[in-house]
Amino acid sequence: MKNSWIATSLAAALAFAVPAVPAAQAAPDRYTLVHAGALLAVPGKAPQREMTIVVKNTRIVGVSPGYLDAAAAAIAPGAQVDLVDLRDRFVLPGLMDAHVHLHGEPSFSRHRAERGDRNPPTSSEGAVNAIVYARRTLSAGFTIVRDLGSDDEAVFAVRNAINAGRMIGPRILVSGSALAVTGGHGDSLPLDETGDPQARLRDGTCDGPMECRAAVRYQYKLGADVIKFTSTGGFGSNTGLEPQLFPDEIEAIVSTAHLVGLKAAAHAYSPIAIKQAVRAGVDSIEHGFLLDDEGIALMKKAGTFLVPTLSASYPPPVFRIRDPESVRIRNEHKAFERAHAAGVKIAFGTDAGTFAHGDNAKEFGLMVKFGMTPMEAIRSATVVTADLFGVTADAGTIEPGKLADLVALAANPLDDVGALLKVDFVMKGGQVAKRDGRMLEPFSYPQPSATF
Numbered sequence: 428m429k430n431s432w433i434a435t436s437l438a439a440a441l442a443f444a445v446p447a448v449p450a451a452q453a454a455p456d457r458y459t460l461v462h463a464g465a466l467l468a469v470p471g472k473a474p475q476r477e478m479t480i481v482v483k484n485t486r487i488v489g490v491s492p493g494y495l496d497a498a499a500a501a502i503a504p505g506a507q508v509d510l511v512d513l514r515d516r517f518v519l520p521g522l523m524d525a526h527v528h529l530h531g532e533p534s535f536s537r538h539r540a541e542r543g544d545r546n547p548p549t550s551s552e553g554a555v556n557a558i559v560y561a562r563r564t565l566s567a568g569f570t571i572v573r574d575l576g577s578d579d580e581a582v583f584a585v586r587n588a589i590n591a592g593r594m595i596g597p598r599i600l601v602s603g604s605a606l607a608v609t610g611g612h613g614d615s616l617p618l619d620e621t622g623d624p625q626a627r628l629r630d631g632t633c634d635g636p637m638e639c640r641a642a643v644r645y646q647y648k649l650g651a652d653v654i655k656f657t658s659t660g661g662f663g664s665n666t667g668l669e670p671q672l673f674p675d676e677i678e679a680i681v682s683t684a685h686l687v688g689l690k691a692a693a694h695a696y697s698p699i700a701i702k703q704a705v706r707a708g709v710d711s712i713e714h715g716f717l718l719d720d721e722g723i724a725l726m727k728k729a730g731t732f733l734v735p736t737l738s739a740s741y742p743p744p745v746f747r748i749r750d751p752e753s754v755r756i757r758n759e760h761k762a763f764e765r766a767h768a769a770g771v772k773i774a775f776g777t778d779a780g781t782f783a784h785g786d787n788a789k790e791f792g793l794m795v796k797f798g799m800t801p802m803e804a805i806r807s808a809t810v811v812t813a814d815l816f817g818v819t820a821d822a823g824t825i826e827p828g829k830l831a832d833l834v835a836l837a838a839n840p841l842d843d844v845g846a847l848l849k850v851d852f853v854m855k856g857g858q859v860a861k862r863d864g865r866m867l868e869p870f871s872y873p874q875p876s877a878t879f
């Protein structure tokens with residue numbers, strides 16, 4: 428039951444790295460020795476100098492002092508061994524972003540309006556965007572992301588194509604449509620489809636516990652890895668800050684998600700809505716701009732994660748905001764500062780898509796500006812977010828048994844966290860995706876079937 432979605436989605440995500448060849452032609456083991464000038468293997472612990480990471484196929488099998496060769500790494504003679512020389516680089520685990528919208532971009536709707544297109548963006552356009560932005564996100568050093576709301580099936584398709592090795596990108600945990608009530612933040616139905624049951628399911632629009640349970644199960648059937656719901660209004664829809672769901676609707680969504688083995692993420696600004704979601708057992712509060720002391724205490728007790736998305740305010744989005752006071756409150760970032768000081772678990776999440784994809788790492792600078800040390804911010808984007816995702820056994824640190832997801836940069840991010848904006852090497856699942864600042868082409872295209 429616990430995190431059973433890992434068994435489905437992440438297992439599929441990991442499978443991509445092993446070429447799909449018949450068993451009779453099973454590929455020999457492939458080793459990679461990574462020589463790291465500085466290695467932050469476990470964020471939260473001190474970095475080490477002059478280390479070797481031994482990778483076998485997709486996973487790390489050793490982390491040792493010194494620059495080992497194949498013999499010193501006890502690799503059997505004759506095995507395929509590649510060397511990756513990062514002796515002048517700072518190496519750390521692949522980064523994670525718990526809140527992106529890969530189909531979206533700030534101009535997605537605005538540009539259409541400017542050229543007089545009356546229709547909303549199509550799912551196909553969203554999928555093409557997500558292909559481009561998934562690649563850009565991996566290039567920025569993010570090897571696992573959570574896509575929290577795309578209003579269609581576009582990001583499912585992109586996730587599946589990445590997992591199958593047909594294109595390059597991070598591992599993606601997909602929510603599909605964010606669930607919202609009629610007229611709420613996230614209800615994007617045209618008026619004449621508001622009563623159409625099928626349209627409501629597709630859009631994730633639900634009123635009342637029974638319909639909200641059905642909405643969770645629909646996303647689950649589509650292949651969701653996580654359930655997202657919008658329990659308050661939002662800036663993006665200009666619907667204010669206040670609660671939009673009744674407690675029984677929140678409870679229905681969270682408990683149904685957990686019943687089918689998925690985590691639940693609540694978009695929530697108002698302190699009342701935050702507390703209702705935490706009491707219902709939600710796994711993360713997204714944004715949480717108006718979090719109060721009682722909410723902080725509840726989150727600490729329940730172990731609920733805050734995903735602060737500070738980047739969403741810098742620069743302020745293009746949205747028309749009705750209430751300047753709400754913008755002021757958001758931009759003060761008091762909730763982040765107080766939650767951090769109180770010891771609430773803070774996962775790394777940006778809301779990329781409301782600003783440019785690939786700039787996800789600017790969140791590090793804001794986290795440090797508002798009270799974290801660089802080490803705490805890096806730990807948030809690795810160890811802590813892996814915990815939220817339920818993938819601690821597979822990711823978050825550079826240790827034997829974990830996936831070989833690692834990134835490298837020229838400068839020490841513990842001195843200047845802004846260095847994380849310049850990731851110039853990315854390895855995902857043991858395969859080099861970016862080297863010397865340049866993305867490589869997709870790792871491998873699957874062999875076309877001979878029996879069409």
Ligand SMILES: [Zn+2]
Pocket residue numbers: 526527528575576778
């Ligand atoms: Zn968002």
